[in-house]
Amino acid sequence: MSSQQRSRRSTKRVTMTDVAKLSGVSASTVSLYLRRPDEVSDTLGRRIQEAIDTLGYVPNLMAGALAAAKTRVIGVVVPSMVNSMFASTVSRMQLSLSRHGYQLLLGHSEYSEQQEESLVRTFMSWSPSAMVLTGLQHTRETRRILTSSAIPVVEMWELGSNALDTMIGFSHEDVGRAQARHLIESGCRRLAFIGARLSVDNRAQLRATGVRTACRDLLGSADCRIIDTGTGRMAEAAREALRTLLAEQPDVDGIVFSNDVLALGAIAQAQAQGVRIPEDIALVGFGDMDFSNCCVPAISTVRPPREEIGDRIAVALLDRLQGNTVETSIDLGFELLVRESSTRRIGLATS
Amino acid sequence: MSSQQRSRRSTKRVTMTDVAKLSGVSASTVSLYLRRPDEVSDTLGRRIQEAIDTLGYVPNLMAGALAAAKTRVIGVVVPSMVNSMFASTVSRMQLSLSRHGYQLLLGHSEYSEQQEESLVRTFMSWSPSAMVLTGLQHTRETRRILTSSAIPVVEMWELGSNALDTMIGFSHEDVGRAQARHLIESGCRRLAFIGARLSVDNRAQLRATGVRTACRDLLGSADCRIIDTGTGRMAEAAREALRTLLAEQPDVDGIVFSNDVLALGAIAQAQAQGVRIPEDIALVGFGDMDFSNCCVPAISTVRPPREEIGDRIAVALLDRLQGNTVETSIDLGFELLVRESSTRRIGLATS
DNA sequence: TTGTAAGCGTTATCAG
DNA sequence: CTGATAACGCTTACAA
Numbered sequence: 001m002s003s004q005q006r007s008r009r010s011t012k013r014v015t016m017t018d019v020a021k022l023s024g025v026s027a028s029t030v031s032l033y034l035r036r037p038d039e040v041s042d043t044l045g046r047r048i049q050e051a052i053d054t055l056g057y058v059p060n061l062m063a064g065a066l067a068a069a070k071t072r073v074i075g076v077v078v079p080s081m082v083n084s085m086f087a088s089t090v091s092r093m094q095l096s097l098s099r100h101g102y103q104l105l106l107g108h109s110e111y112s113e114q115q116e117e118s119l120v121r122t123f124m125s126w127s128p129s130a131m132v133l134t135g136l137q138h139t140r141e142t143r144r145i146l147t148s149s150a151i152p153v154v155e156m157w158e159l160g161s162n163a164l165d166t167m168i169g170f171s172h173e174d175v176g177r178a179q180a181r182h183l184i185e186s187g188c189r190r191l192a193f194i195g196a197r198l199s200v201d202n203r204a205q206l207r208a209t210g211v212r213t214a215c216r217d218l219l220g221s222a223d224c225r226i227i228d229t230g231t232g233r234m235a236e237a238a239r240e241a242l243r244t245l246l247a248e249q250p251d252v253d254g255i256v257f258s259n260d261v262l263a264l265g266a267i268a269q270a271q272a273q274g275v276r277i278p279e280d281i282a283l284v285g286f287g288d289m290d291f292s293n294c295c296v297p298a299i300s301t302v303r304p305p306r307e308e309i310g311d312r313i314a315v316a317l318l319d320r321l322q323g324n325t326v327e328t329s330i331d332l333g334f335e336l337l338v339r340e341s342s343t344r345r346i347g348l349a350t351s
Numbered sequence: 352m353s354s355q356q357r358s359r360r361s362t363k364r365v366t367m368t369d370v371a372k373l374s375g376v377s378a379s380t381v382s383l384y385l386r387r388p389d390e391v392s393d394t395l396g397r398r399i400q401e402a403i404d405t406l407g408y409v410p411n412l413m414a415g416a417l418a419a420a421k422t423r424v425i426g427v428v429v430p431s432m433v434n435s436m437f438a439s440t441v442s443r444m445q446l447s448l449s450r451h452g453y454q455l456l457l458g459h460s461e462y463s464e465q466q467e468e469s470l471v472r473t474f475m476s477w478s479p480s481a482m483v484l485t486g487l488q489h490t491r492e493t494r495r496i497l498t499s500s501a502i503p504v505v506e507m508w509e510l511g512s513n514a515l516d517t518m519i520g521f522s523h524e525d526v527g528r529a530q531a532r533h534l535i536e537s538g539c540r541r542l543a544f545i546g547a548r549l550s551v552d553n554r555a556q557l558r559a560t561g562v563r564t565a566c567r568d569l570l571g572s573a574d575c576r577i578i579d580t581g582t583g584r585m586a587e588a589a590r591e592a593l594r595t596l597l598a599e600q601p602d603v604d605g606i607v608f609s610n611d612v613l614a615l616g617a618i619a620q621a622q623a624q625g626v627r628i629p630e631d632i633a634l635v636g637f638g639d640m641d642f643s644n645c646c647v648p649a650i651s652t653v654r655p656p657r658e659e660i661g662d663r664i665a666v667a668l669l670d671r672l673q674g675n676t677v678e679t680s681i682d683l684g685f686e687l688l689v690r691e692s693s694t695r696r697i698g699l700a701t702s
Numbered sequence: 703t704t705g706t707a708a709g710c711g712t713t714a715t716c717a718g
Numbered sequence: 719c720t721g722a723t724a725a726c727g728c729t730t731a732c733a734a
Binding site: 703704705706707708709710711712713714715716717718 | 723726729732
Binding site: 376377378379380383390391392395414416417418419420 | 703704705706707709710711712
């Protein structure tokens with residue numbers, strides 16, 4: 001023969017054709033067997049499987065993706081991976097979705113909408129089966145790309161209007177209101193909110209708003225100081241924030257934090273300044289982190305449905321990917337965990 | 352004409368050919384422009400870019416990957432995403448590598464070698480440019496797949512013999528020894544180690560071994576109790592572990608923990624039982640977590656080079672992917688941070 | 703520098 | 719149920 005073809009890359013990889021050859025069938029049959037085993041006769045199926053095993057054949061997902069014009073990849077964008085709350089959610093998503101053959105392509109936006117857009121762009125060029133974003137705040141371009149893509153899109157960890165497709169989360173304003181109400185019911189009359197990166201963390205900002213609203217509604221005082229510690233190591237930032245706050249507003253008797261690490265830092269600072277928690281100041285955090293129930297005093301906090309969000313996304317996505325429709329907004333609620341840092345003798349508490 | 356071709360999937364997607372057509376050049380020129388812009392004349396380059404912009408062309412990475420038989424994807428397997436230490440490393444890796452056009456495919460093994468193998472298998476079918484695994488412990492099959500793959504492989508967060516390719520991390524036994532030595536130099540004479548999931552967390556196990564070794568070498572006593580709290584919420588498990596330990600071995604005066612959350616839980620328990628830290632018992636944790644320096648007492652701990660590992664992996668990988676060779680073992684060391692939980696009046700401390 | 707055309711390893715269509 | 723065969727969108731030898 002001497003086929004003087006333009007010799008091309010020589011991939012020694014085992015291909016579907018190799019399997020077909022060895023088992024004496026056509027490549028299409030192998031392909032069919034792989035995708036829908038019951039549409040192939042048992043005899044051939046067995047023979048094919050045998051060939052696959054002996055050759056150690058591994059399907060080339062990229063070729064398949066190209067031919068089928070889709071992948072079993074789901075793009076996920078979270079603000080930060082270091083934040084264990086999102087990590088829990090993603091972890092659970094991976095658990096469920098990987099069982100159904102989906103891979104997660106994960107990226108973090110560092111709380112930047114611009115970064116998010118760039119990630120979405122990259123992910124989209126993998127023709128993902130679906131996309132999952134955190135929050136509802138995106139650039140116009142991100143929205144455009146996603147809307148015109150026709151794939152399922154989930155926005156998680158936040159609820160609101162103007163969803164791209166499906167929202168799964170809870171209301172952060174409600175959280176803020178619940179936190180404030182709890183403090184007020186415990187006897188606090190002068191609240192403050194201390195948060196990290198408030199300028200970029202939209203959800204923390206919403207909780208702050210909730211706190212302020214509750215102050216207005218329940219105390220009639222619109223004055224609720226909101227302090228942004230910015231970036232940097234949170235616990236230390238919280239100490240400084242508390243020091244400042246106490247200097248400028250010594251009558252504060254209740255503080256809500258955007259997360260439990262901040263609350264812990266504040267506890268340390270209070271201890272250092274001889275301020276008693278919760279007698280002088282009651283504290284409520286957010287996140288119910290691993291340590292929150294084990295420090296002294298134990299931190300009252302709000303447990304967001306972090307695992308539940310992941311599970312629910314998996315269910316919703318699997319549903320959508322099978323062609324079913326899914327609710328547009330799924331509220332998973334949250335839980336206020338009252339612990340020592342906000343349990344005062346005064347107040348309306350029972351017992 | 353009436354080419355009665357088998358009409359196929361109608362992808363309305365903008366392709367490279369569309370760009371070529373609009374800009375009046377061939378597809379290969381567009382391809383070249385995209386990959387090596389300076390090998391295309393300025394005139395054409397401008398025209399091509401213009402076409403790309405007007406059409407909103409997004410390259411199909413899968414087609415490219417198939418043709419080039421490689422992707423700009425790097426597979427990463429960590430034991431857990433919820434563990435913020437690995438998260439920090441991964442976060443930094445993504446930062447550096449995404450700048451060079453690489454995507455991370457992330458998976459967590461839940462500390463199971465079997466799970467890891469399955470992830471490696473899946474990742475490999477994406478023809479990744481490289482793989483990054485955590486630790487040195489893998490199934491035989493995982494090793495085989497990786498060894499025969501000819502792509503760069505990094506094992507991170509641990510050092511040892513028998514590397515697959517490149518190891519980047521530090522010695523956990525050294526950490527254990529350093530922790531024990533510090534306690535002993537502070538006057539402790541009866542040490543214990545409390546760890547979570549020791550049966551599966553090989554690195555924590557190594558630190559425990561290091562502690563025990565140091566006890567033998569420095570105290571001449573081989574007896575160093577090693578307690579595994581298992582899974583479950585760590586801080587609570589730590590409380591129980593300490594309670595048990597104190598009941599059975601009341602003369603313990605120094606405890607090393609496999610992470611700072613455990614240490615924090617123990618602090619709470621000690622406080623509850625009236626045990627003074629560090630006077631009665633000195634504590635050393637691991638991880639230097641966000642809260643470690645801000646609780647009371649501040650937790651002495653070991654800071655692993657979490658960010659550095661990520662940065663170094665990126666550098667090494669980029670190097671390898673350009674065809675250079677890289678050291679086989681890169682030791683990034685660690686830092687012992689002495690804080691209140693282990694600062695006793697007795698001991699050899701200066702000042 | 704730019705163009706031509708042969709793959710890359712699958713899946714989808716359609717005929718048997 | 720099985721098998722040809724034409725895409726899928728791009729890269730890359732090689733020719734011009």
